[in-house]
Amino acid sequence: MRPAPDLSVPPRLVLRGITKRYPAVVANDNVHLEVRPGEIHALLGENGAGKSTLMKIVYGVTKPDAGSVIWEGRPVHIGSPAEARRLGIGMVFQHFSLFETLTVAENISLALDERTATEQLAARIREVSENYGLPIDPRRLVHSMSVGERQRVEIVRCLLQSPKLLIMDEPTSVLTPQAVLKLFETLRRLADEGCSILYISHKLDEIRALCDTATVLRGGRVTGTAIPSRETPESLARMMIGSELPECHLQPRAPGDTRLELDRLSLPTLDPFGVTLREIGLSVRSGEIVGIAGVSGNGQKELLTALSGESPVDKVDMIRIMGRPAGRLDPAQRRRLGLAFVPEERLGRGAVPALSLADNALLTGSRRGMVQHGVIRHVTVREFARAVIYRFKVKCKSEQAAASSLSGGNLQKFIVGRETMLEPQVIVVAQPTWGVDIGASMLIRQALIDLRDRGVAVLVISEELDELFMISDRIAVMAQGRLSRTVPASDTSLEQIGAWMGGVFETATAKLVHA
Amino acid sequence: MLKLEPRQEPSRLMSYASPLIAVALTLATGYLLFSLLGKDPAQAFYVFFVKPVETRYGVGELFLKATPLMLCATGLALGFRANVWNIGAEGQLVLGAIVGGGIALLFQDVQAGWLLPLMLTGGVLGGMAWAAVPAFLRVRFHTNEILVSLMLVYVAKLLLSYLVHGPWRDPAGYNFPQSRMFHEAALLPVLMEGVRTSWAFIIALVPAGLSWFFAEKTFAGFRLKVSGLAPGAASYAGFSEKRNVWLALLIGGATAGLAGVAEVAGPIGQLQPSVSPGYGFAAIIVAFVGRLNPLGVVLASLLMSLLYLGGETAQIHLTLPSAVTGVFQGVLLFYLLAADLFIHFRPRWSPAQPASAPKAAALAGSDAA
Amino acid sequence: MNFEHLIPILASTVAAATPLVYASLGELIVERAGVLNLGVEGMMLAGAITGFAVANQTGSLMLGFTASMGAAMLLALLFGFLTLTLQANQVATGLALTLFGVGLSAFVGRPFVGQVVNGLKGLSIPVLSELPLVGPLLFRFDPLVYGSLALFVAMQWFLNRARGGLLIRAVGESPASAHAIGYPVIAIRYLAVLFGGAMSGLAGAYLSLSITPMWVEGMTAGRGWIALALVVFATWKPWRVVLGAYLFGGVTILQLHAQGFGVRVPSEFLSMLPYIATIAVLVLICRDPRTILLNQPVSLGRRFHPDA
Numbered sequence A: 001m002r003p004a005p006d007l008s009v010p011p012r013l014v015l016r017g018i019t020k021r022y023p024a025v026v027a028n029d030n031v032h033l034e035v036r037p038g039e040i041h042a043l044l045g046e047n048g049a050g051k052s053t054l055m056k057i058v059y060g061v062t063k064p065d066a067g068s069v070i071w072e073g074r075p076v077h078i079g080s081p082a083e084a085r086r087l088g089i090g091m092v093f094q095h096f097s098l099f100e101t102l103t104v105a106e107n108i109s110l111a112l113d114e115r116t117a118t119e120q121l122a123a124r125i126r127e128v129s130e131n132y133g134l135p136i137d138p139r140r141l142v143h144s145m146s147v148g149e150r151q152r153v154e155i156v157r158c159l160l161q162s163p164k165l166l167i168m169d170e171p172t173s174v175l176t177p178q179a180v181l182k183l184f185e186t187l188r189r190l191a192d193e194g195c196s197i198l199y200i201s202h203k204l205d206e207i208r209a210l211c212d213t214a215t216v217l218r219g220g221r222v223t224g225t226a227i228p229s230r231e232t233p234e235s236l237a238r239m240m241i242g243s244e245l246p247e248c249h250l251q252p253r254a255p256g257d258t259r260l261e262l263d264r265l266s267l268p269t270l271d272p273f274g275v276t277l278r279e280i281g282l283s284v285r286s287g288e289i290v291g292i293a294g295v296s297g298n299g300q301k302e303l304l305t306a307l308s309g310e311s312p313v314d315k316v317d318m319i320r321i322m323g324r325p326a327g328r329l330d331p332a333q334r335r336r337l338g339l340a341f342v343p344e345e346r347l348g349r350g351a352v353p354a355l356s357l358a359d360n361a362l363l364t365g366s367r368r369g370m371v372q373h374g375v376i377r378h379v380t381v382r383e384f385a386r387a388v389i390y391r392f393k394v395k396c397k398s399e400q401a402a403a404s405s406l407s408g409g410n411l412q413k414f415i416v417g418r419e420t421m422l423e424p425q426v427i428v429v430a431q432p433t434w435g436v437d438i439g440a441s442m443l444i445r446q447a448l449i450d451l452r453d454r455g456v457a458v459l460v461i462s463e464e465l466d467e468l469f470m471i472s473d474r475i476a477v478m479a480q481g482r483l484s485r486t487v488p489a490s491d492t493s494l495e496q497i498g499a500w501m502g503g504v505f506e507t508a509t510a511k512l513v514h515a
Numbered sequence B: 001m002l003k004l005e006p007r008q009e010p011s012r013l014m015s016y017a018s019p020l021i022a023v024a025l026t027l028a029t030g031y032l033l034f035s036l037l038g039k040d041p042a043q044a045f046y047v048f049f050v051k052p053v054e055t056r057y058g059v060g061e062l063f064l065k066a067t068p069l070m071l072c073a074t075g076l077a078l079g080f081r082a083n084v085w086n087i088g089a090e091g092q093l094v095l096g097a098i099v100g101g102g103i104a105l106l107f108q109d110v111q112a113g114w115l116l117p118l119m120l121t122g123g124v125l126g127g128m129a130w131a132a133v134p135a136f137l138r139v140r141f142h143t144n145e146i147l148v149s150l151m152l153v154y155v156a157k158l159l160l161s162y163l164v165h166g167p168w169r170d171p172a173g174y175n176f177p178q179s180r181m182f183h184e185a186a187l188l189p190v191l192m193e194g195v196r197t198s199w200a201f202i203i204a205l206v207p208a209g210l211s212w213f214f215a216e217k218t219f220a221g222f223r224l225k226v227s228g229l230a231p232g233a234a235s236y237a238g239f240s241e242k243r244n245v246w247l248a249l250l251i252g253g254a255t256a257g258l259a260g261v262a263e264v265a266g267p268i269g270q271l272q273p274s275v276s277p278g279y280g281f282a283a284i285i286v287a288f289v290g291r292l293n294p295l296g297v298v299l300a301s302l303l304m305s306l307l308y309l310g311g312e313t314a315q316i317h318l319t320l321p322s323a324v325t326g327v328f329q330g331v332l333l334f335y336l337l338a339a340d341l342f343i344h345f346r347p348r349w350s351p352a353q354p355a356s357a358p359k360a361a362a363l364a365g366s367d368a369a
Numbered sequence C: 001m002n003f004e005h006l007i008p009i010l011a012s013t014v015a016a017a018t019p020l021v022y023a024s025l026g027e028l029i030v031e032r033a034g035v036l037n038l039g040v041e042g043m044m045l046a047g048a049i050t051g052f053a054v055a056n057q058t059g060s061l062m063l064g065f066t067a068s069m070g071a072a073m074l075l076a077l078l079f080g081f082l083t084l085t086l087q088a089n090q091v092a093t094g095l096a097l098t099l100f101g102v103g104l105s106a107f108v109g110r111p112f113v114g115q116v117v118n119g120l121k122g123l124s125i126p127v128l129s130e131l132p133l134v135g136p137l138l139f140r141f142d143p144l145v146y147g148s149l150a151l152f153v154a155m156q157w158f159l160n161r162a163r164g165g166l167l168i169r170a171v172g173e174s175p176a177s178a179h180a181i182g183y184p185v186i187a188i189r190y191l192a193v194l195f196g197g198a199m200s201g202l203a204g205a206y207l208s209l210s211i212t213p214m215w216v217e218g219m220t221a222g223r224g225w226i227a228l229a230l231v232v233f234a235t236w237k238p239w240r241v242v243l244g245a246y247l248f249g250g251v252t253i254l255q256l257h258a259q260g261f262g263v264r265v266p267s268e269f270l271s272m273l274p275y276i277a278t279i280a281v282l283v284l285i286c287r288d289p290r291t292i293l294l295n296q297p298v299s300l301g302r303r304f305h306p307d308a
Helices: A051-058 A081-087 A104-111 A118-131 A147-159 A177-192 A204-210 A233-241 A300-308 A331-336 A357-365 A378-391 A408-421 A438-453 A465-471 A494-501 A509-514 B012-036 B041-053 B056-081 B089-106 B115-141 B145-165 B200-217 B219-229 B231-237 B241-268 B279-289 B294-317 B324-339 B360-368 C003-032 C040-058 C061-085 C090-112 C134-139 C143-161 C163-173 C175-180 C185-211 C223-233 C238-261 C267-286 C289-295
Strands: A013-021 A026-035 A040-044 A066-071 A074-076 A089-092 A165-169 A196-201 A213-218 A221-226 A258-267 A277-285 A289-293 A319-321 A339-342 A426-430 A457-461 A474-479 B002-006 B345-349
Touching (some): A026 A221, A040 A051, A051 A165, A089 A147, A104 A118, A104 C163, A196 A204, A258 A426, A258 A457, A277 A300, A277 A457, A289 A438, A289 A494, A300 A426, A331 B231, A339 A408, A438 A457, A474 A494, B012 B041, B012 B324, B041 B294, B056 B279, B056 B294, B089 B145, B089 B279, B115 B145, B200 B294, B279 B294, B324 C061, C003 C185, C040 C061, C040 C090, C143 C185, C143 C238, C163 C185, C223 C267, C238 C267, C267 C289
Parallel strands (some): A089 A165
Antiparallel strands (some): A066 A074, A258 A319, B002 B345
C-alpha cells in the first residue's frame, strides 16, 4: 500500500471549470481536478462520461470552450501536444498514436522535440526500457509487434522525456491480467520518483488496486472525488453510474445440437500486418453462449471475417453452419443458413453512417420480405426498423435518422436488435459493449442471453473478461492466431484465462481429431 | 474565428442548394472574367447564355448537345455512387460510334427498319465492351479503373483515327480522313422541322428514367449505393464487390456507347477522326452537378450544353476562344466541390481564446532558465 | 543496326523520360503524404502553356520554367484548399483539376498556337561532350535532365534519411496519430501538394520548351496520367519511378522509330503502345494485392479532419 498523498504539497496540475461542448453533447461541464506530484490519480467514469475529452484538453489535442488549466501554479494555454510535452506532460493513448510502417526508434524520434542521432536514440531507448522493465527493440517495425509491446513503445516514448505528468488512457484493455500487474509496478515506481499519473479507467478493481485518489465523472460532470482504497466497488459504482453495477445471470441450461463448428480452421492472412489463423477448433451448440477472450490483435479480426464469409477459407469443411459445410460460402449465403453477425466496427461495417436506420435495416434484413422481385418494399423496411427501435429502446429521432447521428451505445443496440430480429440460428457478436454505456451494455447482454435461452447458438468475442465471465457458458482464449480448448466458465478463473491469454494453452485440435 | 464543425447528419437542403450556389458563383466568376478581358459583362452574358437559345433552332441545339452529356452522365452517376470511377466514358463513346457506325457502313445497301436498332444495340455493346476491360482488370487483377479507363480513351481515339484514315475512309472523299456519309436508313430522324435534335434526345430520357428507378427502388441499386458509401458495410452484408464493379462499369459503358452511336447516326452522320468535343469528360462534371441523381443529371446536362453553345457564340460575337467553355466547366465543378463542404460541415463562429494567459511555450522556456 | 542508330534513340529516350521523372517524383511525395492528386495532367498542361507563354514573351527560358512551376503550384494550391481545407473528395477534385487545366490551357494558349521559342539546349562541355559514344550518352543533355537525376538522389535521401521525409511518411500512414502527437498534418500535406504541383509544372514546361518547343492544345497527351500510373508501378519508391519512367521513355521512342526499322504496323497502333503498356504494368504490379497493401501509404486518398 502506498502512503496517502501529502495534501500540503501544492498541486502540479489544476483544472478549473473546464467545459467542452460538441454539437450533440456537452463532453465536459465545469470540471475541476487536482493532481499532486507523485500522486496516481484516477479519472473514473463509464464510456461516454467525458474522460478522454478531458485528457485530450490537458495534452493540447483539443481546446476547451471555457475554464483554465493551471500547471505548477501558473495558468497556461496548452495549444498543442508539443507544448504539453515541453511542460513535461506525456500521454499514452487508448488507440495508440504509433505508425505501423515505421520502426520503434523512428516512432519515438517523431515525438521527441529535440533531434537525436539514431544510434544515440536507440541506446537511450534500450536503457530506459530496460530500466523500467519494459524491454523493446528499437529497430523493430511496429506492425510486427503485439498490442502489449506497442503499449510499451508508447510508454517508453513518454518516459524518454522524463515527464512530470503521465496520462494513461484505459491502458489495461490491451493487456493480459499478468501484464496489468507488471504495468502497475512500473507506474508505482514512476510515482515514487515523483511523476504524477492520471489514470483513466472504468474498471473499479484496477482503480482500487492502483490509485491514490480519484475523480469521478458522469455525463461530463464531476460526481465525486474519493480515495479509492477506502471505497467499496459499490460506492464507487454509485458515483460512476448513480446506482450499483447491474449484473446478468445465466440460468443453467442443457445445450442442444451443434450449430457452428470450426474444424482445424487455418487461414493465411492477405493483410501484410495481419495474423494467420492456425488450426482453430471450436463448436457452438444451440442454447449456449461461448465466449472468446484474448488481447486484441491476436487473430480475432481474422477469425471474424472467416466466420462472416468476408474471407472465405480454403476447405469447405473447415466451417460448418447448421451442419452444412460453409467454408467457401459468401456472407449472404451464410446468412441464408441462419447466421447473424454483429461486427466490432459499427460505423462503416455494421451500419452505413450516411444512411437512415431504415436503410440500415435493409442492409442485412433484405430476405425478410423487404425485397420483392428485386424491388425494395419501403413500407416493410420502415416497419422492421421501427420494431427494432421500439424493442431495443434505441434513442433516435425516427427510423429516418442517419446512423451517424446515434451515439455508440444506441447504434449498437440497433445493430444487435436488427441481427436478433432476423431470428438467426447462430449469432456471432464481436465486442458487444465496446465504448457502450452501462445501461446499453446490460440491455445488449440480456438480449444475447435471451437468444441463448431461445435456443440460438451464440459466439461472443470480447476483450472484456468480466463481461465474458458474466454471460458465457464456456470460454476459450485466442492468442497468436490459435484458439485454446473451451472450458466451462464456472470451472475456470480469471487467473487461468489470463495465463492462457499469454499464449500457453492446449488447443482443441487433438480432441477433435480423436472424436 | 470561423470554425467548421461536422454535422451529425448530411444536410439534405445543402445537397440541393450547393449546385445552385456553384452556378451562381460561376456566373460571378464569369462576370469578373469578362470584365478582365475587356468585354462588357452584360453583353457577354447575353451572348453566352441567352443568344444561343433565342431561336427554335438554338433550343434544338441545346437539346442536341445535352443528349450525349445526359446519356454519359446517367451511366457515370450510377458508377460514382458505387465509388467506381469510370472516367473513360469518352473512350466508350468513341467505341459506340465505331461499332454503330461500322454497322451502318457494313449495311450501306440496307434500307430496312431494323438497321437503326441494330446500330444502337451495336453502339451499346461497343461501349460495354470497352468498359468491360477496366471492369475485368479491376475484378481480376485489382488494377485501378481510373487509370485503365482513361488510357483506353487514347486507345479508342487512335483506333477511330486508324479506321477513318485507313480501311473505312470514303473512297470518294478527296482523301479526307472520314467515312462515307451514312444513308437515310442509318440516320436517326429529327424530332421536328427546323431543328437538328434527333430522336436520340427522347431515347436518352429512357436510361435517365430507368436509372432513377434502379437507384431509388431496386435492391441492386441499394447495393451499389452502399458499396460506394461504406465498402466495409457492403462486404459485411454480403454484397459482392465484383458484381457491383461490373454493373457500374457496364452501365456506364452502355450509356456512353449509346451516346456515341447517337452522335454519328445523328448530327454528324458519318465517322470522323473526332466524334466528340469531350462529352465523355464533361459528363463527369454533369454527373456531379446533377448530384449523381438522374433528374439532376437531366438538368445539369442542359446547363452544360448551354455552356458549349455559349462558347461557340462567344467565339463568333465576342472573339473569345471557344475554349472558354472548358474554363467555365472546370470552375463550376470547383465551386460545387467547395460548396459541398456544407453538406457535411456547418460553419460556426467560435469565440476567440482569452488572451490573458501566456503561451505554454514561453512559460516552459522560463522554467528551463 | 549499329551504335550510330542507337545513340540518338537512347538520347531521345532520356528526353522522353525526363518529364515523367519530374511529374511522378512530385506525385510520389504527394501520395506518400496520403493525398491522391489526380490533377497531374491538368497541372502539366498549365505548366506547359505558362512556361511557353512566358518564354515566348520574355525570351527567357529560365523565367519560363520558373513561371511554369508557379502556375502549376497555383492549381495545386487550389486542389489543396478544396481537399485539405474544405475536405472535398480527392478523386473528384483531382479530376476537376485536370478538366480545368485542359480548358484553361486551351483558353490561355490560343494566341500562342504556331508561335516559337528557342528550346532548351543540351550541354556542350569541352572535351567531355565531344567524346565518342560517352559524349552524347552522358554529357550532351540539357540541364533539366541532370536536374531530374539530382532530384531523384535528393528524394531518395529525403524520404529515407531526413526528418522531413519521416514526417511525410508518418502523415501518410496515420494522420490521426501524427495529429495526436502534435504535428500540423494539414500544413505538411499542403507542402507536399505544392511540391507535387511544382514538379508537374516543370514536367509540362519541359514538353513545351525542350522536347517540342511549341504549344499544342492537350500536348501532354496523357503523360500526367502515365505519371500517376508510374507511382503505382513504382510501389511508391523513387528508384522504381525512375526505372519506370525510362522504360516508358523507351516505349514512346521505340514506337516513333519502329517504322524506321521497317515494322509494318499502322502508326496509330504504334502510338497506342504507351497507353497499353501503362495498363500492362498496372496489371503486373496490382496482380498480387499484397504488393499494393504493403507499399501503398495507408491513408492515401482519405480525408482527414482534425476535429472529427
